[in-house]
Amino acid sequence: MRTTLARPALGAGLYLLSAGTWLLVLGAGLLSALGLVLLSTLLIFLLERRHRLGRERLRLGLRRTSLQLEQAQRDATLGNWEYDQGFAWSPGAQRILGCGAQDSLEGLLNRLHPADRNAVQRGLDALLLQGAALLVNARLNLPSDQAPVWLALRGEAQPDGRSAGTVQDITAQKRDEEALRNSELRFRQLFEQTPRIAVQGYDRQRRVIYWNRASEELYGYTVDQAMGRHLEELIIPPAMRDQVVADINNWMIGGPAIPASELTLQRRDGTPVTVFSSHLVLRNLHNQLELYCVDIDFSALKSARDALRQSENRCRELQERFERRAVEGQSGHGGPV
Structure with missing residues (x-):
C-alpha cells in the first residue's frame, strides 16, 4: 500500500475494531452495528486521506519554493543570515564567505578586509543595540595578489x-x-583639454553638473557661477526658454532627441552668441539620466557669412547700376543726329 494510504487505513482499521467491539458489547444488532461502523470507518478513512494528501502537497510546494529560492540566490550570489548571540548562515552565505553554518561576530569581522571592519562593526552595533537598519559594503580579507571581492551586508x-x-x-x-x-574621468579630462569646444552637463532638472573651461570663455560664467543653476536661466534667450524646457523634458521621458543645429544663445552680459550645438543623454553611476551639450562657437563664421552676404549684395547693386547705365547710354546713342 502506498505511503499516502497506509496511515489512513491503519487509523480506520483501529477505529473499525474498537467501534465494532464496543457495539457488540452493548448488544446492538450485528447488521446495523456493522453498517454503522463501516460507514463511519469509510468517512474517517477519507478524511484522514484528504488531510494526508493536503499535507503532502504542502510539503512538496514548500520544497519546490525552497529549491527555487536557492537557485535564485545562487544566480544573484546572495545568501541569508540570522543573528541571535551568533550568526547562522544559509548555504548561499556560506559559499560567499567560505565559512560554516554557525559563526561569531568576531569570526565575521576577521573575514573582512581590515580597512572595512570598523564600518561593519558600527553598522552591526547600530542594528543589534538600536534596531537601525544595516546597509554596508565591505571587502573580503584576501591575499594582495587576488582580485578584491566586495560584499553588501543588509x-x-x-x-x-x-x-x-x-x-x-x-x-x-x-x-x-x-x-x-x-570612463567618465577620461571623458571630462578630454573636454577640459580641448580648446574652443564648450561642454556643459545637466541633470534631469536641467541644473548644471559640468561646465568646462571653454564654456567659461564662451558664455562668460565661471564654474562656480554656473554650477547648480538651470540651463534656461544661463544661456537661453527668453523667447526660446519655454520651447527648450519642453523639448528637454520630453526627451528625458523617451521622446525624440534634440537634433544638432545652429543656435543663437546668449552670454552672461546678454549679448548673442551663435553656436553649433549637439546633445546627448547618458546614464551616470546611479542610473540617472544626464544631458550633455557640446557647443562650437560659430560667431566668427557667422560674422564672415554676414560680411560675405553684404559684399555680395553690394556687388549685385553695383552690377545692376552698371547695367542700367549701359542701357541708358545705348538708348542715348540710338536717337536722331
Whole structure:
C-alpha cells in the first residue's frame, strides 16, 4: 500500500475494531452495528486521506519554493543570515564567505578586509543595540595578489529580538562602477583639454553638473557661477526658454532627441552668441539620466557669412547700376543726329 494510504487505513482499521467491539458489547444488532461502523470507518478513512494528501502537497510546494529560492540566490550570489548571540548562515552565505553554518561576530569581522571592519562593526552595533537598519559594503580579507571581492551586508531587527538579513557578492557591480567612473574621468579630462569646444552637463532638472573651461570663455560664467543653476536661466534667450524646457523634458521621458543645429544663445552680459550645438543623454553611476551639450562657437563664421552676404549684395547693386547705365547710354546713342 502506498505511503499516502497506509496511515489512513491503519487509523480506520483501529477505529473499525474498537467501534465494532464496543457495539457488540452493548448488544446492538450485528447488521446495523456493522453498517454503522463501516460507514463511519469509510468517512474517517477519507478524511484522514484528504488531510494526508493536503499535507503532502504542502510539503512538496514548500520544497519546490525552497529549491527555487536557492537557485535564485545562487544566480544573484546572495545568501541569508540570522543573528541571535551568533550568526547562522544559509548555504548561499556560506559559499560567499567560505565559512560554516554557525559563526561569531568576531569570526565575521576577521573575514573582512581590515580597512572595512570598523564600518561593519558600527553598522552591526547600530542594528543589534538600536534596531537601525544595516546597509554596508565591505571587502573580503584576501591575499594582495587576488582580485578584491566586495560584499553588501543588509539586515533588519526582528520582533522576537533577533536580527536577520542578506549578504551578497557585488564584485561585478563594483567593477562596472569603477569602469564607468574611469570612463567618465577620461571623458571630462578630454573636454577640459580641448580648446574652443564648450561642454556643459545637466541633470534631469536641467541644473548644471559640468561646465568646462571653454564654456567659461564662451558664455562668460565661471564654474562656480554656473554650477547648480538651470540651463534656461544661463544661456537661453527668453523667447526660446519655454520651447527648450519642453523639448528637454520630453526627451528625458523617451521622446525624440534634440537634433544638432545652429543656435543663437546668449552670454552672461546678454549679448548673442551663435553656436553649433549637439546633445546627448547618458546614464551616470546611479542610473540617472544626464544631458550633455557640446557647443562650437560659430560667431566668427557667422560674422564672415554676414560680411560675405553684404559684399555680395553690394556687388549685385553695383552690377545692376552698371547695367542700367549701359542701357541708358545705348538708348542715348540710338536717337536722331
